[in-house]
Structures are given as structure tokens and as C-alpha cells.
Amino acid sequence: MKDITIIGAGPVGIYASFYAGLRELSVNLIEALPYIGGQLSALYPEKIIYDLPGYSKIKAQDFIDLLKEQLDTKKEFIDIYCNEEIISIEKKDNYFELRSNNNNVFQSKTILLTCGNGVFSPRHIGIENEELYSNILYAIIDINKFKNKNITILGGGDSALDWALILKDIASNVNIVHRRDQYRAKEDSINKLNKSKVNQYMSYLVETLNGHDNILDNIMIKHKETKEVITLDLDYLIVNYGNVTKVANFGSLALEKEEFGYIVNRVFETNIDGIYACGNAINYQGKPKLITPGLGEVPIVINNIKGYIDPESKNKIFYSSASDNVVK
Numbered sequence: 001m002k003d004i005t006i007i008g009a010g011p012v013g014i015y016a017s018f019y020a021g022l023r024e025l026s027v028n029l030i031e032a033l034p035y036i037g038g039q040l041s042a043l044y045p046e047k048i049i050y051d052l053p054g055y056s057k058i059k060a061q062d063f064i065d066l067l068k069e070q071l072d073t074k075k076e077f078i079d080i081y082c083n084e085e086i087i088s089i090e091k092k093d094n095y096f097e098l099r100s101n102n103n104n105v106f107q108s109k110t111i112l113l114t115c116g117n118g119v120f121s122p123r124h125i126g127i128e129n130e131e132l133y134s135n136i137l138y139a140i141i142d143i144n145k146f147k148n149k150n151i152t153i154l155g156g157g158d159s160a161l162d163w164a165l166i167l168k169d170i171a172s173n174v175n176i177v178h179r180r181d182q183y184r185a186k187e188d189s190i191n192k193l194n195k196s197k198v199n200q201y202m203s204y205l206v207e208t209l210n211g212h213d214n215i216l217d218n219i220m221i222k223h224k225e226t227k228e229v230i231t232l233d234l235d236y237l238i239v240n241y242g243n244v245t246k247v248a249n250f251g252s253l254a255l256e257k258e259e260f261g262y263i264v265n266r267v268f269e270t271n272i273d274g275i276y277a278c279g280n281a282i283n284y285q286g287k288p289k290l291i292t293p294g295l296g297e298v299p300i301v302i303n304n305i306k307g308y309i310d311p312e313s314k315n316k317i318f319y320s321s322a323s324d325n326v327v328k
């Protein structure tokens, strides 16, 4: 049986697993998505982050790769399971039993919830045959595939405009199609877009998807008022309609929660003895839902869990720099 099961492999869950390894605690790290990295890998892997300590700028996926590299230094303590969504937690006498959507069972002495806002999946266009086409993308993992390609982006929020502005210098052509007559994005981005060569189609709705085999060749869009129909040829359609989040539900377990997250005390204990939470999964007064605060919560919660499992270690300050061969 493991010491901790960590639910959710976003940046906070990954770093918590590494830190648990530093403290020689054994870990199950469980992630519902097919890959680790949380929002950074799923929603904005190619975007630049400017507010991480020590990095004046770093690509989101590069930061996850660095966390993964650090995690690997403690891999003897950590088992990682992707494509496993935890759907129930049962408290036994002195351990927990967790069950996933695939009916796999995990056992551990404690649990750390780093499940953010829950399992997210991109909002689809909601149009017939959408699922057939492999060149409709809901997240951008590798920007290089867009080199010299003809791209259409659907959406009018910050993310859609950010991608249009990034891809305009890479792709041969970029169209942006928005269902409203105004963007819901930063003014600066709108100004940049208006000065760019990106073709903008405002107040248009997607009418039809046309393709062959599993390749989408073009979309037909219709103006909401004039009813004008335009056909846009494309190599890739990027759908940027935001995400639907399925709030984590752990069966009958009565975890105290409020609208913006689990309720925890100052050492990140939930109302259930042995279950802890940190990162975007929790809320407290002034809590910013950002990466750095979530990472900062990790040493507090992991050292607290260490003290729970091994009471003799309680209150001992752990300096990684003072321990030889802490990281091989």
C-alpha cells in the first residue's frame, strides 16, 4: 500500500509527487487525461508564462517537462497512472480505497487532492460529423505542424486571439471566425489582430463541415443577419470555445467544499482525517489560482503528511540542500 495517492497530475500534483519522493513517501499519481501536465499541457502548452520564479519567460509545456524531469529523479517512489479518473473514495479503518472509471482500485494511507477544478474537456462545435475529422483540434500540442498551413480558428476569446496572433507568423493563412460581433478578449490583442493579416469573420456561425475520409477540407459559415454563406478551405480547424469542467465527485465521501474549492485548514487538511488538498483544488481568502502559490503549498502539505504517517518526523525542518544525494 502506498503512503499517498495524489489525484490530478497538473503542475501541483507533479511537484507534490516529487516532493513526497524527497521525503521518501511512496506515491500513486493518478490523472484522468492521457498525459500529465494539467491545464498547462491540455489548454496552453505553447503559451509563454512570465510569472514563474527564476524564469523571465518559459513555454508552459517546457515547464511541465522540467517538472517531469525533476519527478523522474524520484521515480522509485512514484507510480504514475494516466487515463484513470477517480470516481469514488472509501475510507477503511486506517487506509483509503479509491476506484477509477476503469474500475481499477488504488489503496493508500492518505490522499492529496490536486485535482484543480476537476476533469476538463474542450467544448465542441456541436455539429454533425464533427467527431469524424482528425484535423479538427481542440488543443494545440505541437505548433510546428501549422507551418505554411491554412488555418481557421473558431472563437473570440483571449485564447482564440492569442492563437491567431501566434499562428499568423507560422501559417500560410489564418482565418478567425467568431459568432458575435465583438471579441471577448484583451484590447491589446484586438488591436494587434486588427493590424494583422488575419482574416476576421464576425457574426458568422458554422453551418456545415465538408471533408473526405477523416479529413476536413472546408467549412461553410453563415452570417447571422445577412445570411451570406462563405466557404473557407483549410488544413486545420482549431476550435477555441473554452472548456467544460466536470467537477470531481468522489462518491459518498462528505468532503467539505465551497463554490471555488475544497475547504482546508492552514496545513491543507480537509475535514476528513488523512485527506489533504492544495493547488487550484482549494480555496481560502486571497487564494490566487496560479501556479506559484499552488507549488508553494506543496512543502507544507507534504511535510504535514510525512508527520501524519511518521509522527517522529513531525516539526523537523527539511532542507533539501542539507541532505547529500537527495536528488541523484
Ligand SMILES: Cc1cc2nc3c(=O)[nH]c(=O)nc-3n(C[C@H](O)[C@H](O)[C@H](O)COP(=O)(O)OP(=O)(O)OC[C@H]3O[C@@H](n4cnc5c(N)ncnc54)[C@H](O)[C@@H]3O)c2cc1C
Residues within 6 Å of the ligand: 007, 008, 009, 010, 011, 012, 013, 030, 031, 032, 033, 037, 038, 039, 040, 043, 044, 048, 049, 050, 051, 084, 085, 086, 087, 114, 115, 116, 117, 118, 119, 120, 159, 248, 249, 278, 279, 280, 281, 289, 290, 291, 292, 294
Ligand atoms: C489559458 C490559461 C493561461 C494561464 N496562464 C497562467 C500563467 O501565466 N501563470 C500562472 O501562474 N497560472 C496560469 N494559469 C493558471 C494555471 O494553469 C493553474 O493555476 C494551474 O494549472 C493549477 O495547477 P493544478 O495542478 O492545481 O491544477 P490543474 O492544472 O487544473 O490540474 C488538475 C489535474 O487534475 C486532473 N483531475 C481532476 N479530477 C480528477 C480525477 N477525479 N481523477 C484524476 N484526475 C483528475 C485534471 O485532469 C488535471 O489534469 C493559466 C490558466 C489558463 C487556462
